[in-house]
Amino acid sequence: MLTTLLLAALLSTGGPGQNKPDLKTPYEQGNGNQTATYEEAIDWYQKLDAAYDEVKMMPYETTDVGRPLHLVVVSTDKDFDPASIHQKNKRILLIQNGIHPGEPEGIDATMLLVRDYLQDKKLRRQLDNVVLAIIPVYNIGGALNRNSHTRTNQNGPESYGFRGNALNLDLNRDFIKMDSDNARTFHEIFREWDPDVFMDNHTSNGADYQHVMTLIATQHNKLHPTLAKYLSGKMVPTLYAGMKQDKFPMVPYMNHAGDTPDEGIIGFMESPRYATGYTTLYNTIGFVPETHMLKPFDQRVKATYKLMENMIETVHRDAKEIGTLRAQAKQETLQQQKFPLDWKLDTTKVSQIPFLGYEAKYKPSEVSGIDRLYYDRKAPYSKMINYYDEFVPTVTVEKPVAYIIPQAWGEVIERLKKDEVQLQQLKKDTTLTLDTYYITDYKTGQRPYEGHYLHSDVQVETRNMPRQFFKGDYVVYLNQPANRFVVEVLEPQATDSYFNWNFFDSILMQKEYFSSYVFEDLAAEYLKKDPALRQRLEERKKQDPGFAKNARAQLDFVYRNTPHYEYTHNMYPVGRLMQDVKLPL
Template identity: 30%
Template sequence: MLALILAAGGSAVRRCRPPVPYLNLKELFLAFRTAVFAALMTSAPLHAQQTPPLPPELPWSGASEKLIAPIDDRWITPAEQARFASSPSYAETRAWLERLDAASPLIEVKTFGRTGEGRDLIYVRASKSGASKPVVLIQAGIHAGEIDGKDAGLMLLRDIALRGKDPLLDHVDLVFVPVLNADGHERTNRLYRPHDRIPFAKGYRANARNLDLNRDYAKLDAPETRAIVALLRKLDPALYIDFHVSDGFDHQYDVTFTYAGWGKYARHRATADWLEQRFGPAASEDLRRAGHVPGVYPSAIDAQDPARGIRFSPEGPRYSTGYGDFIGVPTVLVESHHLKPYRRRVLGSYVLMESALRFTGVEGARIAAAKATDRAARPTMLMTQWQPTPQPIGFIDDFKGVAFETYLSPASGRLEQRWLGRPISYRMPIIGQTSIEQVHLPKAWWVPPGYTDVVERLALHGIRHDRLDTPRTLDLDHVRFIAPTLKTPSEGRVPVQAQFVHESRKAVLPAGSVRVPSDQPLGLLAAALLEPESQDSFLAWGFFNGALQLEPGTDDFVLAAWGERALANDPALKVAFERKVASDQAFASDPAARLAWFRDRLLPADPYALRYPILREQ
C-alpha cells in the first residue's frame, strides 16, 4: 500500500502545478495528502491496483545519468522533476514544449493532423537557419503505453535549445513527434502493460478506434497513420526512428533496435546496408560509452526457452520499419527493455537520439546516395510467403542473457519461468527465413472505377497512377479466388485468405479506370498493396470482400420450372443430370444442390463473384 501511495504521490505532485524549482513543505504535504486520499477512496479492490511481481532488477549506473537536470533547474522536464516516477499528460507535454518554443528561436511547435477524438497531432522542429538540411524524424508513443521516447525527446530538445547542444543542428534538422497516439496516451491505467517496470499509469496501445497504428501503415485506416505517412512524404527524412518498449523474456540489454529484415531480407539493399554497417555500430558504441548495454532486438522463437534462437525475417509495409524499407527511407525500430527501470530506459533513448543526430549530420551524403540507389532500382519480384530456415543462419556468440529456473505453478498448472536476476551469457542462434512464394511484378495494375477507397490510399502513399479518359481493350491477367476464407477480425477489418488462379483474356476497361505502373520509385510498395498474394495487400486486409459474395440467382419455383423444361428439351443435359443423380446419393437427396446444378448451367456466370477486381497488365 505504501508503495502505491508513494507512486501516486509523485503523480499528484506533478499535476498540482507546472514545473518549478522546488516544492515547499506545505505544498508537499498537501500533495501527499491528496495522493493518500485518492489511493484510499478508489473503489477497485487492492489486489487490482497492485502491479504484479516482476523479476529482480539488475543493478546499473552509467555516464548518461549526468544528463538529468538538477532539481532546481527551471527547465527541468516533468519526468525528471518526478524522478521518472511519472510522465506528463498530452496537455502538459504540449504546454511544456510551447514554453520551450517561446524561449528559443531553435524550436518550433507545429501541428500535422488531428486524432479521432479531435486532439492536435504535434511535432517539434529543431533547426538552425540556413540551407535546407537532412531531417531526422523521431516519433514516440505510436503505442501510447511505451512512452520512453517522449520524455527522452523533451530532455534532448531542452539541451539543444538552452544547454549548449545546438551544434547537433549544424548539419541536420530534428523533427520530433512526442506522442503519435495522443488519444491512447490519455487512456491511462496502472495495469496496462503490467509486465513493464514503470511505477505510473500507462497509456493504451491502440487509438480511439482500437486500431494499432503500427499495423496500419499499409491500409491507412487511422487518421494518425495517415498524418505520419503524409509527414514522411513531406520531409523525406534521412533517418526515421520509431521508439517502442519491448515485451518478452529477460536479458541484460537495455536499448535494443532493429531494421526491416536485417539486410538479408530487406526490400531495398542500399539503405539496409547503411543501417547495418554504419548506423548500428556507431549508435551502439555511443550507447556503450554512456554506460548502456545495446543489442539487436531479440524477437524470440520461444520465449519459454530463449536459447532456441531469435528470428530475422522480412517485414511488410503494415509496420513503420517495413514501410520505411518499402519507400527507401532508413528506418530504425527502437525497443527499450521493459524490465529495466524507466529512468535507465529514458536515458538510453536520449543517448540514441543524440547519436542519431550527430551521425546523420556526418553521413548525410552517404545516406542520400543510398536512398537514390534504392529508388532507382526496379525490382521484378516480390517475396510474399516465407518460412523459418531449418538451421540457424548465424549466431550471437556472447548473448547477454539472464538466468532463470522453472517451477510448477499452482496458478497455471504447468512449468513456468522464474527469472533470477543473475547475468549469464550463451550462444544465441539466429533463425532466418526461406522464401516459399514470390510473384513477378506486372507492368501495371488496373483498378476499376468504383474502388475510390483504394485509389484514395494509393494517393495518400504517393504512388503514381493515371486515370483512363476513354474505354480501352487490353489482354490482361485476371485472378480468380479458390477456396476463399474469412479470417478472425483484426485491426478493424476482416482479412481474407485464398488461393489464386491466374487467367489471361481480353478486358474492356471503362473510362475512369486507374492504371498503376510498377515502373516508379514506389513500385514495390504498389506491388505489396495490389498483388493478391501479398500478405499486406488491400485484398488480404479485406478491401474486396464484396467479391466473395455469390450472385443470388432466382427464386426456387422459377429455377425448378426452368430445370424441368430443360430436362424435357435438352437430351444431353438430361443425361448428365440423371447420371449425377444416380452416382451421387447426397446430391440426389439435396434439393438445394439439385437446383444449384441447374442454376450453374442455365444462368450466366457472375462476372464479379470470386474474381479479384484488380487486373494485371503483363
C-alpha cells in the first residue's frame, strides 16, 4: 500500500519514471477565453520547477505591490549561471509577459510553450543552444487589479489585469527613468543575464485587419550596424516565413501614416523609455509581438506560441552567428566616438509590404449622426502598402572621456548604479576645466506624462569653463559596456535623457534677483564702463519694440551680463571632460 502511494506521489510530481507530469495550464482548463491569474501562473511555475531539474524559478527584488519579481530559467544542461552560459556560447532568450496585464496571451502561451519544449524530444533539442529566461508576469500590481471592462476594444479573455501598475504607471514607459520598483528589478535581471534576444509580449490597439500577429522589431537604424544587418536581412525574414507557414502571416505593427493602413505604416522608433528601446542600448535584439485585439483570445494565444516557437528555432539555428555579432557590436560600442541622440523619419525612403486588410468605409454614427469610420469584414483585400522604416539622426554628440556628476544629484546616481554603470569618486576637492552645457531653450508638456512634465526640443550652449568639484563627486568614464546607456541618460538633448525626465529641473529656476530701483544706478555704471554692452543693449532695443518699452527687461539684460547674475542658472551640472587628465580617484 505504501509502495503504491509513493509511486502515485512520484508520478504526480514528475519524479522517476514520469517524463510528462500533469502540468495542464489554467488556460487549457478553461474554455479558450480565460487567462491565468498572477497566483495561478506563479503556482504553475513552482510546479514546473519541482517537476524538472532543468527549470529554476528565482525570486528577485520586490515590485511596487510588495511581491517579488520572478525569473524562470529553462536550461537543459542544468546550468543556471549566466556567465557560464555565455562562456558556453549559448544564447539567452529573455521572454517577458504581462507588462500590460490586460494583454495576457503571452502569459498563457509561454506556459504552454515551456511545458511542450520540456516534454517533446524534438522541440527539446532546439534548447541545446538556447537558454530561456522568462518573467512570468512583470506588472504584478496590474495583474492583481483584475476586471473585465478596461480593455474596451479587446475580444477576450473573460477577465484580465489592468495596464497601470500599483503606482498607476505604464511600465512600458518606465525602462529608462525607473520610477517603479518593477523597472529597477528588471534592470537587475537584464544586466545580470545579458540576454542576446528579448521578447515582450503584447496586444495591439488600432485598425481592423486580417492579421492575427503584428511585430515590432528593434528599429534597425538604432541597432548596431552588424546586428542590424543580421536582423533585417536574416532574422526577421525567417520569422515572417515561419509564421506564414504556420498560417499566421505577420505584418509590422500598425503605426499608421494616416487614418487607415491603406495610407501606409511607419516603423516604430522606440526611445529608451520602451522595453526594446532600452535593450538596444546593450546590443540586445528586441521584439514586441502585438497580437490583434479583435481576434478571439485562443487565436492570439496560438499566434504568440508560434512566434516564440519560430524565435527559439531561429536563435538555436543562428546561435554562433548571433554570439559573434554581439561580441563585435559590444567591442565597437566601447570604441564608438559619436552617438545619435534624436531621430526623424526619412520619408524619401519607402518600401512596399503585403497587407491583408478590410476596406475602410464610413457611415453615419448612431451616437453623433456624424460620419464614422468602420472596417467592412465582408470586404477583405490583399494588396501592397507603403512602409516607411528608415530614420536618420537629427542630433549627434561626440562622447567625452568622462562625465563628472556632482554627488548632490542622488536620484541620477542611484539609477546609474542600478544599471551597473562603473562609477568612481573623487578623493579630494578638485577644480577642473571642462565642457559645461547651458540650457538655452526647451519645451515642456502641459499635461503630466507618467508622473512627469516631460521636456523636449532641448537646445544647449557649450562653455569650456573651470568648475569646482568636491570629494565624493562621481566620475563616469566612457570606456565601459554601459557607454550607450550613459550617453542616452546624461546628454540633455537625448529623447529620454534624465534632464528631459525632470531630474535636473531645479537648475531651471533662478534663485537670486535684483530690485529695479537699487540696480538702476549700478546698471548705469556697468554700461559706462562697457561700451560694447551698451551697444548690444541699443541694438536689442532697435530690433525688439516690446523690449524697448520694457524698463525691467532692459535692466535684466544688463544684469545677465554682469557678475551679479548667478552662473548656475540653467547650467547643466554634469560636466563633460574632453581630455584624459589625471584625477584624484
